[in-house]
Structures are given as C-alpha cells and as structure tokens.
Amino acid sequence: MCAASGKVLSVREAGHRYGDRFGCRGVSFDLWPGEVLAVVGESGSGKSTLLGLLSARLSTDEGSVRCQTSGGELTELATLSEREVRRLWRTDWGFVHQNAADGLRMHVSAGGNVGEPLMANGWRHYGQIRARAAEWLERVEIPAHRMDETPATFSGGMRQRVQIARNLVFGPRLVFMDEPTSGLDVSVQARLLDLIRSLVADLGLAVVIVTHDLAVARLISHRTLVMKDGQVIEHGLTDRVLEDPQAAYTQLLVSSILKG
Ligand SMILES: Nc1ncnc2c1ncn2[C@@H]1O[C@H](COP(=O)(O)OP(=O)(O)OP(=O)(O)O)[C@@H](O)[C@H]1O
Numbered sequence: 001m002c003a004a005s006g007k008v009l010s011v012r013e014a015g016h017r018y019g020d021r022f023g024c025r026g027v028s029f030d031l032w033p034g035e036v037l038a039v040v041g042e043s044g045s046g047k048s049t050l051l052g053l054l055s056a057r058l059s060t061d062e063g064s065v066r067c068q069t070s071g072g073e074l075t076e077l078a079t080l081s082e083r084e085v086r087r088l089w090r091t092d093w094g095f096v097h098q099n100a101a102d103g104l105r106m107h108v109s110a111g112g113n114v115g116e117p118l119m120a121n122g123w124r125h126y127g128q129i130r131a132r133a134a135e136w137l138e139r140v141e142i143p144a145h146r147m148d149e150t151p152a153t154f155s156g157g158m159r160q161r162v163q164i165a166r167n168l169v170f171g172p173r174l175v176f177m178d179e180p181t182s183g184l185d186v187s188v189q190a191r192l193l194d195l196i197r198s199l200v201a202d203l204g205l206a207v208v209i210v211t212h213d214l215a216v217a218r219l220i221s222h223r224t225l226v227m228k229d230g231q232v233i234e235h236g237l238t239d240r241v242l243e244d245p246q247a248a249y250t251q252l253l254v255s256s257i258l259k260g
Contacts, residue, residue, distance in 0.1 A: 007032055008174050008206040009054065010074050013063035015230075016053045023049030024230045025062060029223075033173065036200055036207040038217035038238065040253070041227035047210040048178065050227065054208060055095060055176050056085045068092075068173065090120050094167030098179040100159035103166070104151045110137060110162050111147040117170045136165040140195060157188035161195065168199060177209040181216060193219045214257045218242055226250050 008031050015025030024046035031037055039047050052058035054065060056077050066074040069084075070091070080088070089095075097103040104113050114133035115123075123129050134144055140161035142154075151159045160180055167175055180196070181189040197220050200207055211217055217224045217238055224241045226234040226249065234247045245251045 007074060008035075008068045009208075010066045011054065011064070014053060014060055014065050015062035016049050016058045017061040018049075022062075022230050023058075024053065024227065027053075027063070027225075027232055029225060029235060031174075031206050031208065033206050034200070034204045035223065036197075036209060036221040038221035038224045039208065039210045039227060040212065040214055040217050040224060042212060045227040046230040047212075047227055049230070051176055051178055051208065051210050055093065056080065056088070090117070091170065092173050094172040094175040096160070096163055096167055096175065096177040096180045098182060100151060100156070100163050103163045104159065106152045107150050109148045109150055110142060110154070113151065113162055114165045114169050117166060121170050132169065133165075136169045137162070139199070140165045155188075156184050157192055160184070160192055164196065164199070168203065168205075171203075172205070174206045174208075177207060179211055180209070182211070182213070189216075190219070196220060214242070214253050218257070226253070 010030050012028050014027045016023050027050060029037065039050055041047050049058065053060060060078045065077045067077055067088070069075045069088070095103065105116075108116075111130060111133045114136050115129040118129050118132060134147055137147055138144060142158060142161055142165070146154075151162050154162065164180075177196075181192050184192065193216065196207075199205070209216070209220060214224075221238045223236065224238040225232050226241065226247065228249050234241060234245065234250045241250060242254055245254045
C-alpha cells in the first residue's frame, strides 16, 4: 500500500494477455472522484478486456492497476485476496452491464433487487430496506407503485434504471459501465445518459464507461480514451478529443458521428 491519495484508480502500462496475445496493453491513466472516463473503440479493440482488467475480473499480466480501498490508500489489485475483491464489490464498486439480465435478478421484484445490496452490507430492518429501495427507485424514475413488479415485466430502459439503482444504493465510489445504453431507442438512451450524468455529479462518483459510440462519450464523459488493436491511441479531455482529434483513427470516428 502507498500513501493516501484522492485518486480512485491509478493505472500504469497495464495489460492482459490471452495465451500469447495481449487483449489490451500499455494502458495508463488516473481516475478521480466525480470523473467519468469513456473507453471507446470498435469491436475487438480491447474495451471489454480493459474493463475486466480494471475491475479485477481479469488478471493484470503486465504493468500496474491500483485502486482506492477503504482506508483511502491506493492498493495494487493483483495483491488483493479474493475476499478483499469481494468486499470491494460489496462496498466500493458497482458494475452496470449492457444486458440488464446479467446485472439483475429478473424474477425478483424491483424493490428486492435494490434492497439486496443493502442486506449484503448488513442492513436487517425490513422497513428501512424497503424505504431506501423505494427512494432509489424514485431517484431513477421508477414509479413507487411498480416496486413489487419484477424487471422481467419492465421495458429495456426501466430495467437499466433498476440496474443503476441496484449499483448505487450502497454508495460505491467507482462504477464500471459496459455499454449501458446500447440496444435502447435513441430517446430512451438520451434520457438514461442524462440520468447517469446527474447521479454521477450528485454523488461524486468515478465512472469508467465502455462504449463503441463517441456520441455517448460526448454526452457523458470528461475524458476519453480511444482504443484500437488493444492499445490506447488517443487519450484526453473529451471536448479536445472531439474537437481536435490527433490520431487518424479518432478523426475517422469523429467524422462518423458528425455525419450521424
Ligand atoms: N476469452 C478470450 N480469449 C482469447 N482472446 C480474447 C478473449 N476475449 C477477447 N479476446 C481478444 O482480445 C481482443 C480484444 O477483445 P475485447 O473483447 O476486449 O474487445 P472489445 O473492444 O470489447 O470488443 P466488443 O466491442 O466487440 O465487445 C480481441 O482480439 C479478442 O479476440
């Protein structure tokens, strides 16, 4: 462990290898509270591998990934035990999946889905759990009278909003999001991005969001990291990356959203 720091993540030359090939490599950045980092790139560019690496689902085979743990120190992910990683998932980290069914229990009520992480954190009083779950569902614009219905009966946008509530209810400091809006109608997508943006600002969350869509990065992120063939080819403030892309590949991505 090293000296206390405000950084939530500190990544240096990090990589993950599948057999003898790297899925991503040479990634470096710092992430601070309240900051949203978008990871963009085409299919196969290494976005999911990077997300897996940052969230300890995949091994760090090269370089270093350090994350803030409860005492505020930055700790090397690779040195954490399975138990410590499970604790991070319970108290510090959230993960919003592209497919809500991967992040929710589809046949448990919406209220139950949001209450469960509180129980995992030691909440025992049914009335308090239910009240907090209702508060969070309201915050993500799910009407209170639908709290006892299951996500299986909800629309795609509503499911994603329940998934967000389930991931934020216990007060994490870092949330990973894997294409949380893709597959939704454009208007639903815009509303969801607005909601994520305001929650992130209110809660001072740090977010790493993977998207193949620069338009999503533009709406939600402060900084953008562009990946190609497992490497970071451009990294900077999102406004700068969009207004003055340096790499030819980023210029191509930017021109495609301007056309779209
Ligand atoms: N389980 C795996 N075993 C071997 N190679 C893999 C595995 N998963 C990914 N890869 C390889 O790693 C590279 C990066 O893949 P990755 O899934 O991270 O890309 P991506 O940008 O997330 O793509 P997509 O947008 O399609 O999800 C690709 O060359 C891919 O073939």
